[in-house]
Amino acid sequence: xxxxxxxxxxxxxxxxxxxxxxxxxxxxxxxxxxxxxxxxxxxxxxxxxxxxxxxxxxxxxxxxxxxxxxxxxxxxxxxxxxxxxxxxxxxxxxxxxxxxxxxxxxxxxxxxxxxxxxxxxxxxxxxxxxxxxxxxxxxxxxxxxxxxxxxxxxxxxxxxxxxxxxxxxxxxxxxxxxxxxxxxxxxxxxxxxxxxxxxxxxxxxxxxxxxxxxxxxxxxxxxxxx
Amino acid sequence: xxxxxxxxxxxxxxxxxxxxxxxxxxxxxxxxxxxxxxxxxxxxxxxxxxxxxxxxxxxxxxxxxxxxxxxxxxxxxxxxxxxxxxxxxxxxxxxxxxxxxxxxxxxxxxxxxxxxxxxxxxxxxxxxxxxxxxxxxxxxxxxxxxxxxxxxxxxxxxxxxxxxxxxxxxxxxxxxxxxxxxxxxxxxxxxxxxxxxxxxxxxxxxxxxxxxxxxxxxxxxxxxxxxxxxxxxxxxxxxxxxxxxxxxxxxxxxxxxxxxxx
Numbered sequence: 001x002x003x004x005x006x007x008x009x010x011x012x013x014x015x016x017x018x019x020x021x022x023x024x025x026x027x028x029x030x031x032x033x034x035x036x037x038x039x040x041x042x043x044x045x046x047x048x049x050x051x052x053x054x055x056x057x058x059x060x061x062x063x064x065x066x067x068x069x070x071x072x073x074x075x076x077x078x079x080x081x082x083x084x085x086x087x088x089x090x091x092x093x094x095x096x097x098x099x100x101x102x103x104x105x106x107x108x109x110x111x112x113x114x115x116x117x118x119x120x121x122x123x124x125x126x127x128x129x130x131x132x133x134x135x136x137x138x139x140x141x142x143x144x145x146x147x148x149x150x151x152x153x154x155x156x157x158x159x160x161x162x163x164x165x166x167x168x169x170x171x172x173x174x175x176x177x178x179x180x181x182x183x184x185x186x187x188x189x190x191x192x193x194x195x196x197x198x199x200x201x202x203x204x205x206x207x208x209x210x211x212x213x214x215x216x217x218x219x220x221x222x223x224x225x226x
Numbered sequence: 227x228x229x230x231x232x233x234x235x236x237x238x239x240x241x242x243x244x245x246x247x248x249x250x251x252x253x254x255x256x257x258x259x260x261x262x263x264x265x266x267x268x269x270x271x272x273x274x275x276x277x278x279x280x281x282x283x284x285x286x287x288x289x290x291x292x293x294x295x296x297x298x299x300x301x302x303x304x305x306x307x308x309x310x311x312x313x314x315x316x317x318x319x320x321x322x323x324x325x326x327x328x329x330x331x332x333x334x335x336x337x338x339x340x341x342x343x344x345x346x347x348x349x350x351x352x353x354x355x356x357x358x359x360x361x362x363x364x365x366x367x368x369x370x371x372x373x374x375x376x377x378x379x380x381x382x383x384x385x386x387x388x389x390x391x392x393x394x395x396x397x398x399x400x401x402x403x404x405x406x407x408x409x410x411x412x413x414x415x416x417x418x419x420x421x422x423x424x425x426x427x428x429x430x431x432x433x434x435x436x437x438x439x440x441x442x443x444x445x446x447x448x449x450x451x452x453x454x455x456x457x458x459x460x461x462x463x464x465x466x467x468x469x470x471x472x473x474x475x476x477x478x479x480x481x482x483x484x485x486x487x488x
Contacts, residue, residue: 142336146337225382
């Protein structure tokens with residue numbers, strides 16, 4: 001460690017603050033889990049409505065997607081936390097935490113799922129319709145399972161980003177993992193230990209999630225390739 | 227591919243008089259924007275009849291086939307299945323399509339389902355057939371197309387010929403009144419064509435009503451009861467396969483046959 005700067009690396013310091021960091025991590029996991037699950041469901045549902053070209057709903061979904069994909073997540077968080085109360089809707093840090101992540105990830109996943117559904121070869125749907133399946137049933141039995149597989153890699157990427165972006169809640173002082181570390185640093189100035197520690201935690205968890213994503217992709221891979 | 231040259235197909239029985247045709251097209255027209263693809267098609271297919279449709283590409287033969295199950299809605303005219311007009315408002319086309327089997331050039335098997343699940347999907351979901359019953363029936367059907375051992379294989383693990391035989395079996399699972407074949411051997415490697423034609427031959431001999439768009443003149447000659455030549459959106463000529471193939475009356479038919487039979 002850079003002794004000449006006068007900084008002495010103290011690993012025990014991390015151990016001393018494990019309790020606080022653990023609580024922060026739990027909050028991170030909680031808002032991420034809700035945000036990721038919500039982004040998955042919102043993405044699949046609205047992506048399907050969009051791919052099915054449901055009038056009006058489709059246009060509304062486009063507006064949602066455009067707004068949330070073309071503004072910074074930080075601005076979205078500020079809007080939910082600071083601007084919404086002006087309209088009488090007061091949301092707490094936890095709620096803004098998972099809700100902002102859900103809305104952000106959902107917008108990206110709508111596009112991922114829509115693109116996946118629209119990439120399904122028309123011939124499969126046609127064969128399904130020719131057997132006598134109504135349009136929605138053909139979507140459910142053919143477009144959904146095939147399109148979701150096509151969308152899967154980009155969807156899991158976004159879900160992992162949702163997890164990483166949970167650290168943006170620093171902006172509203174919601175004490176998740178990063179905010180907890182920042183608070184400890186503010187009092188103790190143990191910058192290196194703290195950010196190294198939470199960096200390793202994020203790295204390990206993202207790595208685990210990537211492994212999980214790859215396992216899911218493998219589990220649902222269509223035998224025979226493509 | 228010419229098979230058994232010189233052997234004529236079964237005598238082209240005229241559709242039994244007094245009996246309603248299985249499929250009937252009356253003055254069917256189909257336009258895409260300003261492009262009129264079908265310009266008034268009249269066609270009757272009798273129960274058990276095998277009608278083959280030939281003609282140059284772009285002539286409307288695939289569109290004609292797709293109008294039978296109204297995968298393409300017709301612009302005007304009538305499509306009848308066992309005398310029921312399918313083009314009047316209120317007809318439940320999804321129900322009607324259960325009774326019209328269709329096989330495609332590109333097979334279109336559901337890639338995420340095993341062979342047997344491809345077969346059982348529609349009977350289970352649409353006819354509420356029990357799992358066991360559907361699997362039993364599918365096993366029989368796979369055996370019928372010579373693929374009893376491939377029940378658990380996925381489409382992309384199979385050859386084109388095998389996929390197409392499974393696609394035929396999938397359509398047969400619904401007990402169709404009529405089977406539509408849309409150039410089903412055109413996407414196959416040459417050595418795989420015969421295995422599919424063999425299945426179609428068995429089907430024709432079992433009495434299935436069949437409407438086949440094809441480039442297989444040998445199949446048309448051997449098994450077709452009637453040959454229909456479609457060009458420019460109309461039926462330019464039709465008759466017994468041997469008559470049309472050997473003694474075409476229409477100039478366009480003659481030109482077309484000269485090219486394909488060379």
